[in-house]
Structures are given as structure tokens and as C-alpha cells.
Amino acid sequence: MSYEETNPGAVESETETHRLEETFICRFMRLLQLARIHESGNRLTVEALNNFISTGRRLLDEEGDEITIEASHGRFFVQGRKLLIRKQSAVFVLSLLGWFERLGLYGLRFNADFDKVTNKKAYDFILEMIEAQNHNEPAEWLGKRLEEERFFWVETVAAPQSEAGASAVENPELAHRLYSYAYNSLKSVGQKILKGKPSGIRKPLRVIQDITDLAFVNNEVLMGITTIRDHDDYTFTHSVNVAILSICLGQQIGLSRRSLVRLGISALFHDLGKIDVPLEILNKPGPLDTREFQEIQHHPLNGVRRIIKLNADSELKARILLPPFEHHLRYDLSGYPETDWNRPLSLFGRIIEICDVYDALTSARSYRQTPLSQDRALGIMLAKSGRDFDPVLLKWFVNLLGVLPMGTLVKLNTGHFGLIYNGGNFKEDHLPKVLVLRQQNGRYTKGEILDLNQRDTKTGQPPYTIESTHHPTDLGIQPAVYLM
Ligand SMILES: [Fe+2]
Ligand SMILES: [Fe+2]
Structure with missing residues (x-):
């Protein structure tokens, strides 16, 4: 059996979901445009509301519990995946990105209750987005309004701390x-x-x-x-x-x-x-x-x-x-x-x-x-x-x-525990770096990163060496939490 042949079915389903995400973004923007000039009962607005809600529901059906839209570095990420900007949808996608930027809004999350949202409530949500522009901290204002006004099905998403300076894919x-x-x-x-x-x-x-x-x-x-x-x-x-x-x-x-x-x-x-x-x-x-x-x-x-x-x-x-x-x-x-x-x-x-x-x-x-x-x-x-x-x-x-894989818990000659930060290869004489774990009030926190290749200038000896390896459960920790 060859594993190299193409599978049009898989590609098709990939494209379909992507299109659905793109359509959702476009319909979101269309609704924003219409709500600025028309009442909720206007024929075009009703149509736009129906389209927005039905696309959201279909997407929710595909994606499970929630739909997360994030704007980062001039692109949208839907469910953490970069949304490709195609010619035919570029105007809508870029306009909505502009809205997110103006509001200082990092993201929105629609949860499973979106399934039950009414046209009236969806329209109100859009009005809140429009109104947010008139406030000093629009994104914070919007976040509070959504909470206070009981929009159970949508919430704002704050930018992760590690967002600064990193592209989503490196993140x-x-x-x-x-x-x-x-x-x-x-x-x-x-x-x-x-x-x-x-x-x-x-x-x-x-x-x-x-x-x-x-x-x-x-x-x-x-x-x-x-x-x-x-x-x-x-x-x-x-x-x-x-x-x-x-x-x-x-x-x-x-x-x-x-x-x-x-x-x-x-x-x-x-x-x-x-x-x-x-x-x-x-x-x-x-x-x-x-x-x-x-x-x-x-x-x-x-x-x-x-x-x-x-x-x-x-x-x-x-x-x-x-x-x-x-x-x-x-x-x-x-x-x-x-x-x-x-x-x-x-x-x-x-x-x-x-x-x-x-x-x-x-x-x-x-x-x-x-x-x-x-x-x-x-x-x-x-x-x-x-x-x-x-x-x-x-x-x-x-x-x-690596000889010592990333995430391995080690005990150093200093008596401290640490996590292998990047794998080392002893054969190539390349030792790993170790993230020291500092104990504070019974909890472990991130300490400094030590390079085991380091040598004392006088003695030529390594100041830090590994004495033993342990499993993370020995300390009741999860390495990924510290390594991220
Ligand atoms: Fe098995
Ligand atoms: Fe298995």
C-alpha cells in the first residue's frame, strides 16, 4: 500500500470547513454594515441576521463546543488556524479586521449557546459592538457589556501574554x-x-x-x-x-x-x-x-x-x-x-x-x-x-x-530540580539547557536557565551537572506548564 497517493476527499473536507469559517466572518461583517444603517426589522437586516446565525450554527456543528475568532498580526485565526484571505472575500475579512483593530479587540468566542440565539439578541450584540467605538477602552467596555447584559453565548477574548512579538505559529x-x-x-x-x-x-x-x-x-x-x-x-x-x-x-x-x-x-x-x-x-x-x-x-x-x-x-x-x-x-x-x-x-x-x-x-x-x-x-x-x-x-x-528529552525532570548537583529545556546529545558533546525549578510556598516556579555546557574558567570543570533523573509526578508537576 502506498501512502503517497492523493486523497481528494480529505482535501475537500478541509476546504469546506475553511469556506464555512470564511463565510461566517463575511456574514458577521455584512451584518455590522447593515446594522449601522438599518433597523432590526429591515428586510436586508433580517436576511443578514438569518445568514449570520445559520452559518454560526453550522460551524458550531462542525467544530464542537465553541468558535473562537482571534485577530493577530493583521490576520484572523479561527479555532487557532489562520484564515486564508481569498480575493472574493478580502473586502469583508479586512473590514472586520479593521473593526477588531479599532476596538482593540483581540478575539470573540461564541459558545454552544449560540445555537439558541434569537435574531433580536444577535442584533443587540452587533449594536453593542457599534456602540463600543464611542468608549475609551472599547474592548474592555464591550467585554463588560456582554457580561452585564447576559449575552451568554458570546464573550470577548483577551490577548495571551505571550502574544507580544510572536507570530501565532511560533506561539x-x-x-x-x-x-x-x-x-x-x-x-x-x-x-x-x-x-x-x-x-x-x-x-x-x-x-x-x-x-x-x-x-x-x-x-x-x-x-x-x-x-x-x-x-x-x-x-x-x-x-x-x-x-x-x-x-x-x-x-x-x-x-x-x-x-x-x-x-x-x-x-x-x-x-x-x-x-x-x-x-x-x-x-x-x-x-x-x-x-x-x-x-x-x-x-x-x-x-x-x-x-x-x-x-x-x-x-x-x-x-x-x-x-x-x-x-x-x-x-x-x-x-x-x-x-x-x-x-x-x-x-x-x-x-x-x-x-x-x-x-x-x-x-x-x-x-x-x-x-x-x-x-x-x-x-x-x-x-x-x-x-x-x-x-x-x-x-x-x-x-x-535527545539523550535527555525536553521535559525530563532532573536533579542537579546543586540540589535543585530542573527540567531539560532543550534536548542534549552527549555523542556530539552538546549538553542540554536546564530550566531550574524554584520552590516557593510549596509550589514550583520557573527559575533561571542553566547551560550545562558551561565550564568554570579556572578549573575547566562544569559548575552544574545532572545527578539523577526523575518522573514529573515525583514533584506533582506538569513539565509543559513550565516549558511553554
Ligand atoms: Fe494499543
Ligand atoms: Fe496505544
Whole structure:
């Protein structure tokens, strides 16, 4: 099976959602224009209100819980994704950008209650935007009005602190947002499946496309974000991590963007079959008995069945099926499910297998409360190189993470704890930088960044060295929070 062929279905759905976002922005602007000259009962205004509300609802339907529009560096970002400005919509998009700029408004968020908004209330909201121009701090004024006047379905969004001077794509906030979108989109697929409802994959596909784009720009930020473990459901967090790590590894070995998107979506769905495993088995603290283990072993095949049933382009589905089936088979085919399969694992299968095991070892699980530190996990995996894992890919993976991967918690010779800030490679005599964690009132805060390559001018000795590595749960911290 070639992973390089085109998939018109995926491109089409990507464009459709983009068009919907663009239409929403245009209709928003059209309404602003009309409301300045017409009453709410005017025929044109009514039409514009209907169009604005119906497009918003459709977008909400596609995007889930909320629609966030942000204006940053002369562009709109809808759901964190840059809105392309096309010729035919440029006048409306740029006019609305002008409005945001004049009001000093960074963003607006429409939540699920937008579904129930009436024409009257939507018109009132537009009037508040127009009125805001007459006040000293228009954006703050508008924010307060929306709160006071009980516009439950819309709120203003303040600029993130890290916004100053950074483009959105360089902004770690984007990685954070993408992580949450990926998690929520996968969770909503899982919930729909459990309720027996048909589920599409348009939203996860869009997120994976955005993650892939970010991987080309800032691989390190993406890798760092996989240390997040604050979402409630292990399977979904794990799946997002495996998708991100797989995309980063695939990007390192030079896969095309199109292949990376397929790899990412396949990785995101690699454990979809776990939906069919009873929770008491998935969360069992002790060792599994034979029957329970057999039940777990069904998840790769069940995953394939679940993917087939997804409401998505069949060509795309066909291309992402194999890796979820293969991900526990192991490089030497000694794993499960039992099969008389004797062909080597696919490239995607081998990539996902490595990222899957790495993330599982470094996460806390019901049967192993103390997760392994990242370098210990890599050590265990290297011992099984050539048997469980493709040796060449595993080397790439180790290089990608650095000998001490970003986010590793270390104890320094000074007695302080710190986080590896950028991965180091001992072979190339390049040691990492460490972000020192300072303890204040029982909490850890960001301290200085130390360069371990530093040498004392008199003795030639390094003043700072690493004494031991630990897992972040030892301190009850989440590295991503400090590294962002
Ligand atoms: Fe699995
Ligand atoms: Fe997994």
C-alpha cells in the first residue's frame, strides 16, 4: 500500500470547513454594515441576521463546543488556524479586521449557546459592538457589556501574554490549543461511537493537519506538549501524544506533509478499539488474568472495525487501517493479535509502535502508579531494538528526543530540580539547557536557565551537572506548564 497517493476527499473536507469559517466572518461583517444603517426589522437586516446565525450554527456543528475568532498580526485565526484571505472575500475579512483593530479587540468566542440565539439578541450584540467605538477602552467596555447584559453565548477574548512579538505559529499557545482540540475531537468521536451515532473525522483531520504544519515549524514545542497529562481520560491523552510523536518522527525521516497527515490520523485512532474493552479491565490496578488479557488483545482488530464504520472518505479510511492493526504486532511479529501474517510491518505501523510504547512507559497507569522517566523508558526500548522495534527508526526517535528529552525532570548537583529545556546529545558533546525549578510556598516556579555546557574558567570543570533523573509526578508537576 502506498501512502503517497492523493486523497481528494480529505482535501475537500478541509476546504469546506475553511469556506464555512470564511463565510461566517463575511456574514458577521455584512451584518455590522447593515446594522449601522438599518433597523432590526429591515428586510436586508433580517436576511443578514438569518445568514449570520445559520452559518454560526453550522460551524458550531462542525467544530464542537465553541468558535473562537482571534485577530493577530493583521490576520484572523479561527479555532487557532489562520484564515486564508481569498480575493472574493478580502473586502469583508479586512473590514472586520479593521473593526477588531479599532476596538482593540483581540478575539470573540461564541459558545454552544449560540445555537439558541434569537435574531433580536444577535442584533443587540452587533449594536453593542457599534456602540463600543464611542468608549475609551472599547474592548474592555464591550467585554463588560456582554457580561452585564447576559449575552451568554458570546464573550470577548483577551490577548495571551505571550502574544507580544510572536507570530501565532511560533506561539506555544498554539501548540496548547491544538492539543486540546485534538483531545476533544477524538473524545467526541469516541462518545458518538459509544452512543451508536455515526461519527465523521473531519474535525480530527483538521487538527492533525494543523499539528503537521506546526511540526515543520516548531518540532520542539510540539514534543514538549506531549508531557501534558492533565486531561481526564488516559486513552485519549495517550492517543494525542502518540499522534504528535509519530508526526514528529515521520517529519524527521522526511515524509511528505500528506503522508504525515495520514500517519497522524492513523496514530490518533490506533487505540480506537479500546472503546470496546470494559473499563474495569482497562483500569484494573493489578495484573490481568488470561480472559482479561484476551479481551485487551482484541483492541487492534476492533479498532480496524471501528475505523471502517467511521463516516469518512473510504479511500482515506483504507489508508489508515493497517497501522492500528499492527501496533502491537512488534517488529519481529511476535506480538498480538495472533496472525499468520509474515510480511514486515508497514512503515507507519513501525513508527506508531515506537511512539505508543514510549508514551505508555512514561505515563502513569492504573497498574503502574510510578511512570518511568523518559531516559529510562528509552533505555528499556533500546534493549529491545531489533526485536520489538525497528532499530533504525528507534535511533531516529532517540535522536529526536535527545539523550535527555525536553521535559525530563532532573536533579542537579546543586540540589535543585530542573527540567531539560532543550534536548542534549552527549555523542556530539552538546549538553542540554536546564530550566531550574524554584520552590516557593510549596509550589514550583520557573527559575533561571542553566547551560550545562558551561565550564568554570579556572578549573575547566562544569559548575552544574545532572545527578539523577526523575518522573514529573515525583514533584506533582506538569513539565509543559513550565516549558511553554
Ligand atoms: Fe494499543
Ligand atoms: Fe496505544
